[in-house]
Amino acid sequence: MCLSIPAKIIRIDNEMATVDIGGASYEASIQLVPEAAIGDYVLIHTGLAIQIIDKEEAKASLKAFDDFEALNVSMDREERETGKHLI
Numbered sequence: 001m002c003l004s005i006p007a008k009i010i011r012i013d014n015e016m017a018t019v020d021i022g023g024a025s026y027e028a029s030i031q032l033v034p035e036a037a038i039g040d041y042v043l044i045h046t047g048l049a050i051q052i053i054d055k056e057e058a059k060a061s062l063k064a065f066d067d068f069e070a071l072n073v074s075m076d077r078e079e080r081e082t083g084k085h086l087i
Helices: 055-082
Strands: 005-013 016-021 024-029 041-045 048-053
Touching: 005 024, 005 048, 005 055, 016 041, 016 055, 024 041, 024 048, 048 055
Parallel strands: none
Antiparallel strands: 005 016, 005 041, 016 024, 041 048
16 A cells, blocks of 8 residues: 655755655655646655645645644654654
């Protein structure tokens, strides 16, 4: 099973974007969606933006992820300890 997470693009540098996911920033490749722009919402899977989605769809998906807050806290802790981005 694959999991993708909605994220908002906040900065673009060539083929890499900085995205916001729940207040945390991550780097993601936009090679698969070169038309993506700052302010767009994209689905992120394993560090790749795989699709542009509309704001309402993104917000609905993010609401569902609120139930996984404990998991996010755990992942953030692991990222800080290892220095590796998990998304």
